[in-house]
Amino acid sequence: xxxxxxxxxxxxxxLVHKMIKRYPEGKHxxxxxxxxxxxxxxxxxxxSPETMDYVASVLNIKPIEVYEVASFYSMYNLxxxxxxxxxVCRTSSCWTRGAEDVxxxxxxxLGIKEGETTKDGMFTIKTVECLGSCGTAPxxxxxxxxxxxxxxxxxxxxxxxxRAAGKRRxxxxxxxxxxx
Amino acid sequence: MxxxxxxxxxxxPGIATLEVYRQHGGYASVEKALKTMTPPxxxxxxxxxxxxxRGGAGFPTGMKxxxxxxxxxxxxxxxxxxxxxxxxTFKDRYLMEVIPHLLIExxxxxxxxxxxxxxxxxxxxxxxxxxxxxEKALDEAYAAGLLGKNILGSDFSHDCYVQVGGGAxxxxxETALLESLEGKRGNPRIKPPFPAIAGVWGCPTVVNNVETxxxxxxxxxxxxxxxxxxxxxxxxxxxxxxxxxxxNKPGVYEIELGLPVEEFIYSExxxxxxxxxxxxxxxxxxxxxxxxxxxxxxxxxxxxxPRLMSYESLSEGGFATGTMLGSGGFxxxxxxxxxxxxxxxxxxxxxxxxxGQCSPCREGTGWxxxxxxxxxxxxxxxxxxxxxxxxxxxxxxxTICPLGDAAAWxxxxxxxxxxxxxxxxxxxxxxxxxxxxxxxxxxxxxA
Numbered sequence: 285x286x287x288x289x290x291x292x293x294x295x296x297x298x299l300v301h302k303m304i305k306r307y308p309e310g311k312h313x314x315x316x317x318x319x320x321x322x323x324x325x326x327x328x329x330x331x332s333p334e335t336m337d338y339v340a341s342v343l344n345i346k347p348i349e350v351y352e353v354a355s356f357y358s359m360y361n362l363x364x365x366x367x368x369x370x371x372v373c374r375t376s377s378c379w380t381r382g383a384e385d386v387x388x389x390x391x392x393x394l395g396i397k398e399g400e401t402t403k404d405g406m407f408t409i410k411t412v413e414c415l416g417s418c419g420t421a422p423x424x425x426x427x428x429x430x431x432x433x434x435x436x437x438x439x440x441x442x443x444x445x446x447r448a449a450g451k452r453r454x455x456x457x458x459x460x461x462x463x464x
Numbered sequence: 465m466x467x468x469x470x471x472x473x474x475x476x477p478g479i480a481t482l483e484v485y486r487q488h489g490g491y492a493s494v495e496k497a498l499k500t501m502t503p504p505x506x507x508x509x510x511x512x513x514x515x516x517x518r519g520g521a522g523f524p525t526g527m528k529x530x531x532x533x534x535x536x537x538x539x540x541x542x543x544x545x546x547x548x549x550x551x552x553t554f555k556d557r558y559l560m561e562v563i564p565h566l567l568i569e570x571x572x573x574x575x576x577x578x579x580x581x582x583x584x585x586x587x588x589x590x591x592x593x594x595x596x597x598x599e600k601a602l603d604e605a606y607a608a609g610l611l612g613k614n615i616l617g618s619d620f621s622h623d624c625y626v627q628v629g630g631g632a633x634x635x636x637x638e639t640a641l642l643e644s645l646e647g648k649r650g651n652p653r654i655k656p657p658f659p660a661i662a663g664v665w666g667c668p669t670v671v672n673n674v675e676t677x678x679x680x681x682x683x684x685x686x687x688x689x690x691x692x693x694x695x696x697x698x699x700x701x702x703x704x705x706x707x708x709x710x711x712n713k714p715g716v717y718e719i720e721l722g723l724p725v726e727e728f729i730y731s732e733x734x735x736x737x738x739x740x741x742x743x744x745x746x747x748x749x750x751x752x753x754x755x756x757x758x759x760x761x762x763x764x765x766x767x768x769x770p771r772l773m774s775y776e777s778l779s780e781g782g783f784a785t786g787t788m789l790g791s792g793g794f795x796x797x798x799x800x801x802x803x804x805x806x807x808x809x810x811x812x813x814x815x816x817x818x819x820g821q822c823s824p825c826r827e828g829t830g831w832x833x834x835x836x837x838x839x840x841x842x843x844x845x846x847x848x849x850x851x852x853x854x855x856x857x858x859x860x861x862x863t864i865c866p867l868g869d870a871a872a873w874x875x876x877x878x879x880x881x882x883x884x885x886x887x888x889x890x891x892x893x894x895x896x897x898x899x900x901x902x903x904x905x906x907x908x909x910x911a
Contacts, residue, residue: 306584306625308539311665316647317630321589349647356649356819357630359589375551376752376809377708377795413633413813414551414752415590418708418795419715428593455592 288327290338296322300342313345316353320360325454329369330361358412359455366401366408367452371425374411377418382434386422387411389436393443406447427453466720467694469682469702470675474562480597482604485565491610493573493684498618501684506577510680512688514700519545519636519673520751520791522775525680531660532578533668541669542580544571544677545641546587549633550751551813552793555704556674558716560587560594563678564601570677571624572610573684578670582623586641589629598626633817637865638671640819651821652865675704696722699774703792710798712736725749725771725778726763729796742798746881749778750790752810753870755877756803757787783877802896803882804889807874808836814871825868828859832875839886842893849886853879 292300300319307314319339320331327335331354340347354360361369370390374383387398390409394402401408417423420432424439431442446453478484485491497506511526532540544567548556560567567585575583587595602624605611613621627645629635635644639653642664663669679701683691692700699721708714711729713736719728728734729744738744747762748754765771766785771778775789797806815829832855835848856872863869879886889896 306627308665311646313647314627314645317589317644318628320630321592321628352649353630353647357589357632358816359631374809375813376748376806377552379806379809380709380795380797380801413816414549416548416554416557416588418552418554418793419706421708421714425590428596430593455589 290327290332290334292322292326292342296326297342304343312343313349316343316345316350317357319343320350320354321454321456324360325456328364329367329452329454330364364401365410366406367450368406368426368446369408369410369453371410371412371415373413373415373417373421373423373425375414377414378421378423381421383422385436386424386434386439389439390443393440406450407443428455428457429453466718466723467702468718469694470566470678470704471559471563471716471718474558479563480561480565480601482565482601482608485563489685490565491569493681494569494576494610495616497573497576497684498616498620503577503579506573506684509683509688510577513683513691514688514695514698515676515679515683515691516699516775517673518675518679518703518792520550520753522789525672525676528660528672529574529578529670531658532670533661534579535668539582539667540578540580541664541667542571542575542578542583542677543641543645543664543669543671544583544585544674545636545638545671546585546591546674547629547636547641548591548674548791549588549636549817550753550791550793551810552708552748552751552795553706553791554708555706555716555792557591557594558706559674559678559704560591561597564598565605566678566681567598567674568601568605568611568624570680572605572615572622574670574672574677574680575622575624576620577680580670581621582625584645584664585624585626586635586645587626587628588635589631592628595626595628602626632819633813634819634865634867637867640865641671642669649819651819652867654864694720696772696774697776699776699789703773703789705773705792705794707735707794707796709796710739710742710801711796712739719773721772721774722777723773725773728773728794729763735794735796738796738798740798742800744796745799745801746797746803748787748793748795748797748874750788751793752795752813753866753873754788754790755783755786755873756807756881757785757877758881761785761881762787783873784880787877803878803885804836805840807878808833808840810874811836811871814867818867818871819865822863822868824859824862825871828855828868829871831855832871839889840896842889842896844886844890844893846890848890849879849883 303315304312336350340350422434423432515525516522632650634640635650640650644650659669744759766781811833815833818829820826856875859868860872
């Protein structure tokens with residue numbers, strides 16, 4: 285994988301400073317969670333120790349304050365993941381409507397187990413807890429997109445489309461820079 | 465048709481935009497409150513309405529608001545809990561996605577009543593795309609002078625921001641949410657002090673659920689007394705119910721509280737009955753945390769009277785024969801469902817989501833998951849049922865926040881009402897080997 289320089293560009297830095305202004309003076313640490321999402325999206329889809337140290341320096345807080353947060357929340361990847369992290373919900377409502385079939389199908393199709401990444405670095409399969417889409421189960425999330433009412437055919441199509449596009453998917457997709 | 469106050473316009477094209485929303489009476493409560501009412505008058509209407517917190521606990525909103533400390537020179541905050549993560553619950557997502565301005569309108573009107581100059585909408589990280597929808601709506605509201613300085617020419621100024629979380633069920637607990645809003649791990653705080661005295665950054669704070677805040681809008685427009693006439697007894701008004709599982713029409717329904725459960729499950733207006741014409745086996749009525757009830761107890765209470773969708777009726781009989789309305793996450797299971805396997809998915813969930821602060825919850829949820837896993841895999845021991853019972857009893861009431869109780873109740877209720885099924889799993893592991901415990905996606909596609 286090509287080395288990414290761990291440094292926000294000016295546009296992102298301006299956004300970060302705008303976000304800090306949402307909180308009272310001296311309470312800039314509140315911006316940590318959203319900024320970690322941006323850092324994860326910009327620096328290869330995961331939070332390396334270098335990335336976390338950099339975020340600490342941007343927010344002027346101690347690195348440990350970043351580590352303890354990043355390790356608490358499930359959306360921050362502390363290890364590299366594929367360009368498309370396929371997060372399949374497995375809790376009750378999705379389970380009643382075939383979530384296990386979706387996982388098994390993905391495993392077979394991609395030749396990897398849940399938690400693993402394909403050799404080409406394109407896909408990682410992850411099972412996650414309730415995503416709040418119980419009425420449109422089963423579903424998988426990839427980046428900002430919810431793919432609902434899944435069938436195995438839909439899953440196949442999705443994999444094809446993602447592979448053809450070849451891009452990394454992030455939670456912050458959807459032109460966040462213009463809307464934040 | 466039951467009365468609808470929140471999502472009656474959900475099918476109107478463009479209702480997510482300010483223009484269409486205002487054409488349909490949007491932001492009228494802001495105008496009415498700011499131009500014709502004092503903040504205490506707004507609070508009084510909410511008190512009179514009998515509105516109870518829609519996030520799950522059902523605490524009277526007006527009372528919660530009246531606890532807010534008002535020391536001189538200290539900022540007060542309103543924080544919207546949009547961390548909807550209770551399995552089976554997706555109503556807040558629907559409301560924010562389809563009618564984002566309804567929440568923002570409620571934020572402004574509520575903040576006026578509370579004297580909050582700033583408010584935050586804390587939304588779960590997975591709902592990133594919904595956060596974008598809200599941010600777009602906020603931009604529109606600012607441009608129209610509904611947010612910012614001197615709203616609609618009044619003395620009231622207000623700023624509202626969206627903050628995304630990082631993926632943690634526990635942040636739906638209000639003090640964990642406040643910790644997270646401060647950029648920390650979502651560890652619940654010891655209460656007291658309650659957020660009304662010391663909330664975000666140590667300032668007095670009110671935390672309310674999305675639906676609760678949205679409901680303030682119709683209350684202000686119709687008046688608290690009129691609102692209180694809707695519903696039944698102390699369960700006033702309407703409630704959004706998230707319906708999922710083995711039903712023909714999963715989705716979000718706004719019901720008038722007091723609707724019979726049987727009508728909700730079987731009528732075409734709501735869930736439309738069980739898929740494939742199968743029989744009803746059990747229901748989780750208010751999100752994964754509330755006790756699961758078998759068909760006979762969800763349709764009728766222990767006295768044989770029809771069970772209603774209300775805070776009181778659902779909890780009739782206590783936990784021996786009743787449950788709770790909770791968040792309104794209504795999950796329906798048909799006769800083919802394995803209660804044991806379903807419970808395993810819940811136990812796995814709570815183990816995953818325990819924040820790890822309190823030993824009974826941190827350790828106990830893991831033990832329960834492990835024991836249920838071995839039962840589901842056909843390696844259960846006869847002593848496991850009593851062991852599960854013992855563990856859940858030692859978690860309940862022994863933790864800082866209610867996650868411990870929430871993890872214990874599903875286990876207790878599944879054993880209470882379906883003990884024979886656990887015994888079957890343990891005594892005849894050969895029988896369960898080839899049983900498919902869920903619908904395949906193919907079966908559903910053909911359904």
